[in-house]
Amino acid sequence: MDYGDRPPTYLLLLQEKYAQEILEHVGMGSCKPTTTPVDTKSKLSADAGPPFRDPTLYRSLAGALQYLTFTRPDIAYAGTIDHGLHLYPSASHRLITYTDAHWGGCPDTFRSTSGYCCFLGDNLVSWSSKRQHTLSKSSAEAEYRGVANVVSEACWLRNLLLELHCPLRQATIVYCDNVSAIYLSGNPVQHQRTKHVEMDIHFIREKVALGQVRVLHVPSRYQFADIFTKGLPQDLFLDFRSSLSVRPPPAMTAGV
Structure with missing residues (x-):
């Protein structure tokens, strides 16, 4: 250009x-x-x-x-x-992520699809759309596996920034629209029905306890990661796409 x-x-x-x-x-x-x-x-x-x-x-x-x-x-x-x-210059260096899952979305295997996006300041720096490797017995489990995926990515990004001498001082925010998954990330009680996701539970809780991650609720209307997990109505798709800073190049104005 x-x-x-x-x-x-x-x-x-x-x-x-x-x-x-x-x-x-x-x-x-x-x-x-x-x-x-x-x-x-x-x-x-x-x-x-x-x-x-x-x-x-x-x-x-x-x-x-x-x-x-x-x-x-x-x-x-x-x-x-x-x-x-x-990608724009940004004064903020906070790492903010969104994660979502489409429970049982595959018609052949009934496995769920996880999606996430990571923003460093105002810029999208990482994203993923991937079918989960194992079958989830509930939407909460599918969502929690999605949280584990984005927390793993956030840890990698934090370590990368540390090696680049730009350490993050604040906890990474993880936005999820499933209340049960958010509850599991901070509740120390181990439930019988969640034993099959025990490793993910302990992994996330450890990061929360260390102050590296905070898992917060976001309304589905503002869950940008939804675009990576399923088909969306046109208006919502266009809104989310714009929120990810995916746009056409501006009109050339040089010499005008």
């Missing part, structure tokens, strides 16, 4: 060229945009089979899209190929 004599006030990370190459590779260069990246009602099943006759092509596309999903949280939304992640 040409800034002329003006220094840039932000960084823009985008993969428009790579995304276009993927579409051309599978013959979808002129595909029409959709409302949201995932249908809010239908679920993909292994029984449906791949959308392409060539299994090799399908696997290649799935791998490429998986890479783009982990590097661009909006790429599946057709029509936003020019959107990118904006």
Whole structure:
């Protein structure tokens, strides 16, 4: 991007060229945009089979899209190929995270999908969307496993910043919309029905006791990690996408 004599006030990370190459590779260069990246009602099943006759092509596309999903949280939304992640100077150095889980979302295995996003100050620095390895017996368990995932990521980010001589002085905030999961993170009583997630429970409680993490409630309307776990209505999807600082580049105004 040409800034002329003006220094840039932000960084823009985008993969428009790579995304276009993927579409051309599978013959979808002129595909029409959709409302949201995932249908809010239908679920993909292994029984449906791949959308392409060539299994090799399908696997290649799935791998490429998986890479783009982990590097661009909006790429599946057709029509936003020019959107990118904006990073701005921020006076705040707090690490704030959001975590959510879609309980039993997989129609084949009934495993849950965990999603999280991590903000350093005002900037999105890490995110994930991943199916859980084990079956959760309740929504609270699925949510708590999601909390454990984002706490692990937060610990890694805190250690990285420490090595870069930018230690975080305040506890990492973990926003979760499941009250039971929040209760388990601080309640020292071990319940019989949670023994199968005992390691996650002790891991999170240890970080809470050390003052490194605080698990707080956030209303589902403001649970940004929801975008990584399931299909959302268009208005909510667009709102969350903007909250993640995924936007198109501004219009060029150099020389105006």
